[in-house]
Amino acid sequence: MSHSTSPRAFIVGSGIAALSAAVLLIRDAGWRGRDIRILEELPVAGGALDGSGDAIGGFMSRGGRMWTEEAYVCLWDVLSSVPSLGDAKRSVKDEVRQFNAEVLTHAHARLVDRGHHILDASELGFDLHDRLDLVRLLVTPERLLGTRRIDDWFAPHFLETNFWTMWRTTFAFQNWHSAVELRRYMLRFLQEFPRIHTLGGVRRTALNQYDSVVRPMHDWLALHGVVFEHGSRVLDADFVDEGAGRRIEALHGERKGRPFSLSVGRDDKVFLTLGSMTADSRRGGHDRAAELVREPLDGAWTLWKRLARKAPGFGRPQAFCGDVDLSKWLSFTLTLRNPALIQRIREFSGNAPGTG
Ligand SMILES: Cc1cc2nc3c(=O)[nH]c(=O)nc-3n(C[C@H](O)[C@H](O)[C@H](O)COP(=O)(O)OP(=O)(O)OC[C@H]3O[C@@H](n4cnc5c(N)ncnc54)[C@H](O)[C@@H]3O)c2cc1C
Structure with missing residues (x-):
């Protein structure tokens, strides 16, 4: 366990919520990036905002997430400060805006x-x-x-x-x-x-959301010195009652199969991601079904379940993960080797890909 003089922020998870918290700490609260540590159990950042693969091995994106201008006010505010990857003078927000002004969503075959x-x-x-x-x-x-x-x-x-x-x-x-x-x-x-x-309110990113949103945020944070600790699974937190509330005094987890503990000082901040839609997700393939994990293994639900046992104020994770058959999610990504299917869909629906 180590102590430094300036306050530190520990952010558990690296989904859009966690990345946004880090951006806001730096931009609005004036924190130094090097005092912020992001603890993520997976080898990549971004959580549910994924996108990976290539034309040979196949592409993978667990979903196309639809954003709207009106509902995601905080997201657009954060992305207005993050430079896009292709053009550092343009923010991610402006890039998404321009893309949607050019590629209008208007489904003709809803x-x-x-x-x-x-x-x-x-x-x-x-x-x-x-x-x-x-x-x-x-x-x-x-x-x-x-x-x-x-x-x-x-x-x-x-x-x-x-x-x-x-x-x-x-x-x-x-x-x-x-x-x-x-x-x-x-x-x-x-x-x-x-x-x-018509789905006219939907806003999409030019690339998949990992490349269009997560990578620019990650790179901006890394440039500011934020420390990303991948392979770090946080499994528990210790609390002390203080005045009217309670405060985290330690985080416990495992890294490369070995336990670790972090002591949290009075002025330090901790931000926890609790639960995740993509926790325990498994990948299937052209000739094999994805495994269905029934008992949570990842940190997301494990941590929340442990916290929920400590105080009623931490909510009821069982409501979300207690019945896998009622809450599981299945999605698939097609990797096309030729444009025949896309052409058929375009002719049938009257929509170019991504506009309907
Ligand atoms: C297929 C699909 C389609 C979707 N469609 C839409 C849509 O159309 N519109 C919309 O608004 N939203 C949509 N969503 C939801 C949206 O993507 C998520 O709500 C959002 O990305 C969640 O962000 P988050 O940061 O809260 O958590 P997540 O993205 O779930 O990230 C959590 C991260 O934290 C890590 N983590 C969690 N616990 C721990 C721990 N204890 N220790 C270490 N690491 C930990 C996880 O590994 C993960 O990387 C969709 C999601 C999916 C999966």
């Missing part, structure tokens, strides 16, 4: 039926009952919604509407997911209602 017909998706399909349920959801406080599921709240008719098909495929909802979670999304993405059938 819904396709079983007979391969393109539907008129501008017809949302609500009846009066659906509308009332929707408004009722938005005005009901979370504590009254409790653990209700989406299909507890809405009538079967709602779940058959064009609107619901579009909303759930945009934001990855299953009918058994939480009504509270849906309410949060609806309040945050209300502005998408009139354009949900």
